[in-house]
Amino acid sequence: MIAWLRNHRRALAHALRRLWSAPVNTLFGALVVGVTLALPAGGEAMLASLLAFGRHVSGPPQLSVFLAVDAGTVDAGEVERRLREQPGIAGFRFVGRAETLKRFREAEGMQEVIDALPRNPFPDAFVVTPGSGDAQALETLRAAMAAWPKVEHVQLDSDWAKRLDAMLRLGRLAVLVLAALLGAAIVAVGFNTIRLQILTQRAEIEVSRLLGATDAFIRRPFFYFGSLQGLLGGAVAWLIVLAGTRVLQQPVEDLARLYGVDLSLEPLGAAASVILLGFAALLGWIGAWLSVSRHLRDWT
């Protein structure tokens, strides 16, 4: 056990020495991995910000129940009674047609249009807050209410939020695909780096074998080397994303404000950072493993 720990410490020190002894190579290697990983990591940071924004703005979904234009007070009372009895409803609010008309007349540029109409075109309506945000439950509720007498139309107000959500899910998928593709590229970079390392250390490997080194002894420093190179690349990617969000922060906020929304760009969170670094180290390790298996296999 002590010997095992000693071997690992030695392999780690060996790998660190190798990285340190060729600082330019190490820097460029880390840069390649870093820039490559910064793309999906940056995408993830952007998506996380948009997602937080989406949740913040949309809130719980609502359903608007529009009655027929010819529905009277009695009909509205009937719908109200059914709403009270309908399960899966957290609350509702009546919006009378006169109130709607008044609200529209107050809106800029609408007064003349409204005044030109012979009569009030708006129906009575109820704004219903459902008990759950589940898409299936919402649809069931919508269908049930649409079938009631004197109900003309039921509008699910969370439609745009759902669209945003669908778009973000698509975006997340794109980030994952990008991460997988670029991850393969990083594995290839690691594979080549380790291949060169093996070639330059050929004499040492050969002599070590003759002096009784086990396969594990020979391979271990390369695994550490690959993982460390990946980890360094991950750190570079993290810094790139941090710098990117810092630079883009103000312009994005300004742009969002022009659309009347409050959107702020956040750097990677703690969990995402840990995943990024772990993923980068893992990719480096995989590259090293493939390279070592391929290039050290046939040596006696």
Next chain:
Amino acid sequence: MIRFERVSKRYPGGIEALADITLTVEAGEFVVLAGHSGAGKSTLLKMIPAVERPSSGSLFVNKQDVARIRRRAVPYLRRNLGLIFQDQKILFDRSALDNVMLPLIISSYPAKDAPRRARAALDKVGLLSREKAMPVTLSGGEQQRLAIARAIVNRPAVLIADEPTAHLDPDYAREIAGLFRSFNQVGVTVIIATHDQALFSPMASRTVHLAHGRLEQA
């Protein structure tokens, strides 16, 4: 201690490097393997640490059949042997001391005790004052002594050397031969392949002749 039983080695293409070798080396012996170049001396020596495998026959090292040894067991076999290669195989990217420490590191020897033990080995071959020297700055004789220091640092029971005095001046060669005799005198089994029979045979307990891959027992 080391026993070849009807060992043959054929390379692809029908070249027979060794044929029907039966040879026993007892513990504490000093055996000289003589013969012209290409007689199969190197091949025979390389079989002991399983660098080469016999095509047929058995080879026992400490009762372990090296002809059928598993790949995973080979490193542990080699750690018990002191090997001196014809081309020395010194690493030129590190100091003399670091070269001698390599076998200790490989066998997980405690890092803080390794330099002391490596210096003791350098001292035995008379290179203690050159521990920090890079191998390129060492003379041919010094490089050979460095290779010997590396072979003995693990205190092996057997020392196997392939042409340890090739390319050396007679004075250096005598020095090296003296070293082997001193190790043998403290109980180390020594097997040396050489074409310089005149140098080693007087101190050897036995000289074995190889010609065209066959033994000619004297």
